[in-house]
Amino acid sequence: xxxxxxxxxxxxxxxxxxxxxxxxxxxxxxxxxxxxxxxxxxxxxxxxxxxxxxxxxxxxxxxxxxxxxxxxxxxxxxxxxxxxxxxxxxxxxxxxxxxxxxxxxxxxxxxxxxxxxxxxxxxxxxxxxxxxxxxxxxxxxxxxxxxxxxxxxxxxxxxxxxxxxxxxxxxxxxxxxxxxxxxxxxxxxxxxxxxxxxxxxxxxxxxxxxxxxxxxxxxxxxxxxxxxxxxxxxxxxxxxxxxxxxxxxxxxxxxxxxxxxxxxxxxxxxxxxxxxxxxxxxxxxxxxxxxxxxxxxxxxxxxxxxxxxxxxx
Amino acid sequence: xxxxxxxxxxxxxxxxxxxxxxxxxxxxxxxxxxxxxxxxxxxxxxxxxxxxxxxxxxxxxxxxxxxxxxxxxxxxxxxxxxxxxxxxxxxxxxxxxxxxxxxxxxxxxxxxxxxxxxxxxxxxxxxxxxxxxxxxxxxxxxxxxxxxxxxxxxxxxxxxxxxxxxxxxxxxxxxxxxxxxxxxxxxxxxxxxxxxxxxxxxxxxxxxxxxxxxxxxxxxxxxxxxxxxxxxxxxxxxxxxxxxxxxxxxxxxxxxxxxxxxxxxxxxxxxxxxxxxxxxxxxxxxxxxxxxxxxxxxxxxxxxxxxxxxxxx
Numbered sequence: 111x112x113x114x115x116x117x118x119x120x121x122x123x124x125x126x127x128x129x130x131x132x133x134x135x136x137x138x139x140x141x142x143x144x145x146x147x148x149x150x151x152x153x154x155x156x157x158x159x160x161x162x163x164x165x166x167x168x169x170x171x172x173x174x175x176x177x178x179x180x181x182x183x184x185x186x187x188x189x190x191x192x193x194x195x196x197x198x199x200x201x202x203x204x205x206x207x208x209x210x211x212x213x214x215x216x217x218x219x220x221x222x223x224x225x226x227x228x229x230x231x232x233x234x235x236x237x238x239x240x241x242x243x244x245x246x247x248x249x250x251x252x253x254x255x256x257x258x259x260x261x262x263x264x265x266x267x268x269x270x271x272x273x274x275x276x277x278x279x280x281x282x283x284x285x286x287x288x289x290x291x292x293x294x295x296x297x298x299x300x301x302x303x304x305x306x307x308x309x310x311x312x313x314x315x316x317x318x319x320x321x322x323x324x325x326x327x328x329x330x331x332x333x334x335x336x337x338x339x340x341x342x343x344x345x346x347x348x349x350x351x352x353x354x355x356x357x358x359x360x361x362x363x364x365x366x367x368x369x370x371x372x373x374x375x376x377x378x379x380x381x382x383x384x385x386x387x388x389x390x391x392x393x394x395x396x397x398x399x400x401x402x403x404x405x406x407x408x409x410x411x412x413x414x415x416x417x418x419x420x421x422x423x
Numbered sequence: 424x425x426x427x428x429x430x431x432x433x434x435x436x437x438x439x440x441x442x443x444x445x446x447x448x449x450x451x452x453x454x455x456x457x458x459x460x461x462x463x464x465x466x467x468x469x470x471x472x473x474x475x476x477x478x479x480x481x482x483x484x485x486x487x488x489x490x491x492x493x494x495x496x497x498x499x500x501x502x503x504x505x506x507x508x509x510x511x512x513x514x515x516x517x518x519x520x521x522x523x524x525x526x527x528x529x530x531x532x533x534x535x536x537x538x539x540x541x542x543x544x545x546x547x548x549x550x551x552x553x554x555x556x557x558x559x560x561x562x563x564x565x566x567x568x569x570x571x572x573x574x575x576x577x578x579x580x581x582x583x584x585x586x587x588x589x590x591x592x593x594x595x596x597x598x599x600x601x602x603x604x605x606x607x608x609x610x611x612x613x614x615x616x617x618x619x620x621x622x623x624x625x626x627x628x629x630x631x632x633x634x635x636x637x638x639x640x641x642x643x644x645x646x647x648x649x650x651x652x653x654x655x656x657x658x659x660x661x662x663x664x665x666x667x668x669x670x671x672x673x674x675x676x677x678x679x680x681x682x683x684x685x686x687x688x689x690x691x692x693x694x695x696x697x698x699x700x701x702x703x704x705x706x707x708x709x710x711x712x713x714x715x716x717x718x719x720x721x722x723x724x725x726x727x728x729x730x731x732x733x734x735x736x
Contacts (some may be wrong), residue, residue: 134534135549143550152549153556183531183538187547189556190510193503217528217565218496219595221447225496234500236448236465237456243466243502252530254567254590256597277567282532284569288620291606304617307601 112322113273113330113352115247116209117377119176124422125413126376128177128211128354129405130384131167131199132184133160137389139398142166157191160184163401164199167388170402172206175409177247179354179382182214200246211354212246215277219255223262226251231274232266248273250332250354253308260315260329267319267328273352274329276312278344279305281334281357309344312351324377326352333371335363335381342370345378353379358412359386365415376422383412425635426586426643426665428560429522430690432489437735438726439689441490441524441667442718443697444480444512445497446473450702452711455479470504473497476714477512480701483715485519488722490560492667492695495527513559524667525559528590532568536575544587545579561586563645563667566621573628573642580632580641586665587642589625591657592618594647594670622657625664637690639665646684648676648694655683658691666692671725672699678728689735696725 120126135143135156142159149155168178178199185196200210216226228234230249233242253260253276263274279289289305301307309331316327327350333341335357345353353371357363358381371379386393390408391401433439448456448469455472462468481491491512498509513523529539541547543562546555566573566589576587592602602618614620622644629640640663646654648670658666666684670676671694684692699706703721704714 132535134538135547147550152552152554156549181531181535181538183529183535183542186506186542187538187556188549189542189554190503190506192542192556193499193506197503215530215565216496217530217590218494219593222445222494222496225447225494225500229496229499229502229505234448236469236501237460239465241465241502243500243505252528252565252567254565254601255593255595256600256602258595258597277530280532280568282568282571284571287569287624288567288617289569291617291620293604293617294607304601304604304606307604311600 112324112328113326114323115271116177116273116380117324117326119209120377120380123174123176124417125175126372126380126416126420126422127175127409127412128179128380128382129167129171129175129387129409130213130382131164131178131180131388132384133163133388134184138163139391139401141398151191153189154191157188157195160188160192161195161198164195165202166402167405168203168206168208170406171409172208174406174413175208177209177211177380178203179211179213181384182212197244200244209248210246211248211250211275212244213250215250215252217252217255217259219258220262223259227263227266231263231272232270248275250275250277252277253311257315264315264319272328275332275354276308276329278308278312278331279333279337279340281336281363285334305340306347309348309351313348316350321350326350326378330354332356335368338367338370341368345371345373355379355381359383365419368416369419372420374421376420381416387412425641426639427636428584429490429586429693430637430639432522433690433693436487436489437730438488439685439693439729439733439735440488440722440725441492441693441695442480442484442488442700442722443526443695444477444491444493444701445697446476446701447497451476452704452714454711464504466502467504470501470508473501473505474508474511477508478515479715480718481516481519481521483719484722485521487719487726488521490522490524490693491516492524492526494697495525510557513557523559524561524563524588525557526563528563528565530565530568530572532571533575536572540576540579544576544585545583561588563588563590565590566624570628577628577632585641588645588667589621589642591621591625591644592646592650592653594649594676598647618653619660622661622664626661629663634663639663639691643667645669648681651680651683654681658684658686668692668694672696678732681729682732685733687734689733694729700725
């Protein structure tokens with residue numbers, strides 16, 4: 111009923127970071143791609159290459175990084191074969207002890223949102239058998255549709271001890287076009303920005319599932335590393351909301367900038383990096399055969415960078 | 424570079440409606456479900472049953488309804504097998520001449536959004552071959568992340584003559600929690616609601632791809648049938664934005680209520696109904712073997728209802 115499972119992994123590994131598995135095909139080392147060149151369907155071939163790439167990364171990271179975050183778009187881009195690789199990646203990472211955040215930014219209402227909840231976090235009974243279609247541990251969602259779009263997720267959160275991260279303040283340059291717009295209430299008084307209202311809704315939705323050991327509910331928020339001031343401000347305002355912080359690394363946020371996302375115990379947030387970890391072999395200029403080693407080195411560097419600014423014990 | 428392909432189909436069939444293919448398993452007739460009961464993996468079995476259900480519906484609707492809208496959630500709920508059925512449904516509907524709106528409400532930024540654009544609307548080159556992963560004609564998207572989340576979609580819209588529908592004012596009861604909130608500008612003056620700002624952004628994004636024969640760009644908007652006043656108001660304010668109108672039928676909107684979504688020529692919008700069409704056999708109480716016939720009868724009834732309030736020739 112909370113992010114306690116994730117928080118325990120963070121404490122075990124002393125590492126509040128998550129590796130984003132965003133396997134654009136150009137990121138997959140040439141030697142892996144070549145292995146599958148003989149398969150007739152290019153979507154199938156690419157999906158198999160991606161799975162091998164992911165498994166190599168997971169093997170290299172699973173004892174030092176608590177979680178992975180596969181981004182659905184990079185699997186859907188390989189069609190249904192890609193979604194098979196997505197499912198296999200979730201399952202492989204979990205077998206290696208990692209917490210898996212499915213980054214799908216899903217959103218809809220009522221029974222449609224229930225279907226997404228089932229797909230990513232829950233179970234469905236078909237032909238008398240219970241199955242978990244993708245079986246991730248947490249899902250990113252978009253709250254633009256309001257409570258009707260979030261409520262259906264709270265059931266699997268409670269029943270199967272899963273979590274959600276609602277987009278609050280995203281890391282991209284144009285996030286302010288809507289999210290920073292100022293609102294006023296019915297009496298004509300200012301009542302915060304769009305992203306603040308979304309943050310307050312997260313606190314309220316979270317209350318329904320209840321907080322737990324570490325004080326955070328199972329309703330988290332996505333808050334970009336590229337806006338350090340808002341990050342620190344939201345940490346104060348949303349004391350029960352666990353943060354997923356994208357934008358470290360390739361997008362420009364650094365260890366100091368993300369430090370405001372954490373509470374006094376160095377908890378309350380997990381920082382994501384995707385390209386900077388999975389493409390570390392390119393930046394390092396090492397042999398591509400050592401792609402997993404390079405990912406591990408970068409993950410350790412990132413851990414040190416962030417931990418030097420926070421109080422995680 | 425527009426919704427002209429869809430509009431031409433609407434004029435041909437004299438029917439501004441789209442059938443939502445939201446195959447919750449309980450909607451699939453028993454006699455179809457039973458055929459696949461022998462398959463060991465329940466996700467595979469259910470996905471095959473859903474495909475047969477969908478193909479039957481498409482056969483019954485393709486000469487009278489211009490488009491179908493498969494809702495991704497109901498396919499993801501069957502895991503990757505479900506996404507295979509999604510791909511096969513898109514392809515089957517297109518072979519039968521229908522325009523396919525993938526209802527995924529996808530959203531992300533930069534290269535991730537490009538991956539979604541490729542997955543649903545574009546092509547990717549892998550191992551020297553060009554492939555369209557899901558190859559739909561249009562995609563629903565969520566604009567909460569601003570321009571960074573929409574721009575990557577405009578490329579396939581231009582290159583492959585595809586379209587997008589951005590969530591503006593959704594049909595659900597709680598849509599107002601965020602979407603109806605009032606904004607003020609930097610000088611402290613009122614500047615509309617959140618959904619109006621989103622609507623204006625649609626007009627602006629659409630300008631980049633340009634309008635065409637019927638005056639609509641390839642950037643459309645989702646505006647719920649359950650809010651008739653806002654529908655008519657937005658039709659006036661967003662003259663180049665084609666509307667996808669959910670909420671007819673099961674959600675409670677009727678023909679009169681949606682009439683405000685249309686322009687003087689009876690164009691400018693397409694109204695969706697899902698459950699009321701695909702589950703018509705249950706409501707009608709006919710033999711479930713006649714599920715497709717019942718869907719056709721309800722689709723014709725809906726067409727008559729809506730066309731009695733608009734000027735489509």
